[in-house]
Amino acid sequence: MLTRRSLLQGAFASAALVGLAKQGWGQQAWQTNPFTMGIASGSPDSSSVVLWTRLDPQALEAAGVTDKAVDVVWQLAHDEGFTKIAAKGIVSAQPALGHSVHAEVNGLEPARQYFYRFLVGEAVTSVGRTRTFPRADAAVDRLRLSYASCQRWGDGYYSAYHHMSKEDLDFVFFLGDYIYEYPASIPPIRETTGGWVNTLQDYRARYALHKSDLNLQAAHAAFPWMMIWDDHEVQNDYAGEIQGRSGAAVTDFPARRLAAYQAYYENMPVRRASFDKLLTSQSKQVRLFDRIAYGRLANLFTLDDRQYRDRQVCNADNAFGSGMVEADKCEVWKDPKRTLLGFEQETWLKNEFAGSKAQWNIIAQQTLFGQRASDIKGTEKFWNDGWDGYTAARQRMIGSIVDTKLTNPIMLGGDVHDNWVGHIKADYNDLASATIGAEFCGTSITTKSGAKQAQLNQSLVRNPHFIFANTEYRGYGTVDFTQKGVTTTLKGMKDITDPKSDSLTLAKFFVANGKSDIQTL
Ligand SMILES: [Fe+2]
Numbered sequence: 001m002l003t004r005r006s007l008l009q010g011a012f013a014s015a016a017l018v019g020l021a022k023q024g025w026g027q028q029a030w031q032t033n034p035f036t037m038g039i040a041s042g043s044p045d046s047s048s049v050v051l052w053t054r055l056d057p058q059a060l061e062a063a064g065v066t067d068k069a070v071d072v073v074w075q076l077a078h079d080e081g082f083t084k085i086a087a088k089g090i091v092s093a094q095p096a097l098g099h100s101v102h103a104e105v106n107g108l109e110p111a112r113q114y115f116y117r118f119l120v121g122e123a124v125t126s127v128g129r130t131r132t133f134p135r136a137d138a139a140v141d142r143l144r145l146s147y148a149s150c151q152r153w154g155d156g157y158y159s160a161y162h163h164m165s166k167e168d169l170d171f172v173f174f175l176g177d178y179i180y181e182y183p184a185s186i187p188p189i190r191e192t193t194g195g196w197v198n199t200l201q202d203y204r205a206r207y208a209l210h211k212s213d214l215n216l217q218a219a220h221a222a223f224p225w226m227m228i229w230d231d232h233e234v235q236n237d238y239a240g241e242i243q244g245r246s247g248a249a250v251t252d253f254p255a256r257r258l259a260a261y262q263a264y265y266e267n268m269p270v271r272r273a274s275f276d277k278l279l280t281s282q283s284k285q286v287r288l289f290d291r292i293a294y295g296r297l298a299n300l301f302t303l304d305d306r307q308y309r310d311r312q313v314c315n316a317d318n319a320f321g322s323g324m325v326e327a328d329k330c331e332v333w334k335d336p337k338r339t340l341l342g343f344e345q346e347t348w349l350k351n352e353f354a355g356s357k358a359q360w361n362i363i364a365q366q367t368l369f370g371q372r373a374s375d376i377k378g379t380e381k382f383w384n385d386g387w388d389g390y391t392a393a394r395q396r397m398i399g400s401i402v403d404t405k406l407t408n409p410i411m412l413g414g415d416v417h418d419n420w421v422g423h424i425k426a427d428y429n430d431l432a433s434a435t436i437g438a439e440f441c442g443t444s445i446t447t448k449s450g451a452k453q454a455q456l457n458q459s460l461v462r463n464p465h466f467i468f469a470n471t472e473y474r475g476y477g478t479v480d481f482t483q484k485g486v487t488t489t490l491k492g493m494k495d496i497t498d499p500k501s502d503s504l505t506l507a508k509f510f511v512a513n514g515k516s517d518i519q520t521l
Pocket residue numbers: 149150151176177232415416447
């Protein structure tokens with residue numbers, strides 16, 4: 001059993017101390033811990049998983065190897081004591097990729113727990129735990145996952161991960177805003193080093209800052225993660241190759257996006273194939289959207305609504321970024337030529353829906369799906385950065401679900417920094433229209449919400465397809481899928497200024513197999 005203590009122990013253990021012979025792990029001497037960013041695993045399927053770490057820049061500098069490749073050993077074992085090694089190898093951590101290490105381990109058994117660690121010189125990481133998926137044709141009784149998003153460093157501590165890492169999960173869905181490109185939070189709960197993030201070096205440093213958090217490291221070490229990104233991994237409210245609005249004027253946004261995407265690869269347990277064309281200068285794009293089976297129980301769809309989207313419309317003065325817009329006065333608002341996912345991804349998704357025989361269809365995407373009208377000074381307005389700003393694209397997604405008779409769609413999202421739970425409607429303007437699925441849009445891990453609960457309560461009355469909204473707590477959600485139904489539990493942190501904050505259960509919901517009505521438990 002992997003203990004909490006072994007997950008959180010200092011990463012700079014000496015190989016000799018854990019009973020490993022020095023020879024064979026390289027001769028690199030370290031003055032400081034080379035593994036300050038912890039370890040992670042991710043992108044699992046039924047026969048493989050990605051193991052990740054990255055060497056600390058200060059440790060590399062102190063060792064005089066900043067510009068050199070460094071060989072890092074990885075081991076994957078059936079047991080926490082590493083007596084039954086399942087696979088091992090050496091990855092050359094390259095300066096051109098920020099001394100990141102990605103070991104894509106193949107030939108593994110399905111639905112199996114494994115343990116892993118990295119070694120370089122006399123340094124060894126703590127032990128991580130990971131898990132492969134069941135085979136696509138396997139009968140599976142249960143899938144339990146947590147979903148999380150939006151973890152601005154300076155806004156609070158990652159106590160949510162302190163609690164998440166103790167849950168019994170098959171994997172974690174991270175839905176975007178792993179870093180923020182912003183400088184210090186006001187007021188700062190903790191110090192954000194580095195100011196505005198613009199260059200590859202800036203992005204690398206910001207990831208290193210986030211990765212230094214021990215609660216985040218524990219959640220990565222405890223479970224494999226499935227990753228998608230949102231805007232802040234690049235810039236607030238960017239759209240495709242169009243800049244958003246934050247910080248100093250951007251001189252070459254496509255170059256900045258490219259640097260940000262590279263840094264994302266370097267710091268996440270993601271597959272090389274998704275990023276290969278970007279990293280070899282053959283393309284400026286990354287293929288993140290995907291579908292993977294979790295046995296016959298579930299299909300997991302991971303979408304990318306940032307990289308291919310058309311820009312937001314009808315901002316005052318045609319400004320970049322997002323705004324609250326009077327849709328009735330915006331001629332292009334409903335233009336069917338506008339897209340959020342890009343037409344290639346839309347077509348792919350409809351085909352995947354059509355072919356899905358899974359009992360649950362879990363759609364992991366960035367933001368709030370359901371319509372959310374706001375009355376501002378007597379005028380109905382919508383936020384133009386979310387699905388509300390792309391209503392024709394949303395209706396096409398709804399059409400894809402209806403036309404393909406997609407079974408039990410469950411949508412997960414983030415971005416809005418509040419918890420929202422609602423019914424997916426065939427027509428959001430007609431409450432009597434069919435309910436075709438359920439949506440759970442999560443709060444943030446730390447990022448502040450600008451809203452007041454009274455505003456959300458008004459919004460629930462105004463938008464009755466939503467049945468729950470809460471802005472008071474940062475946290476995460478856990479979703480438990482069985483053949484009978486899906487149970488979602490929303491966890492809130494009592495004090496975001498405390499890294500070991502107590503948690504509370506905000507609400508619990510159930511959706512029965514074959515029904516879309518959400519019951520409050
Ligand atoms: Fe966010």
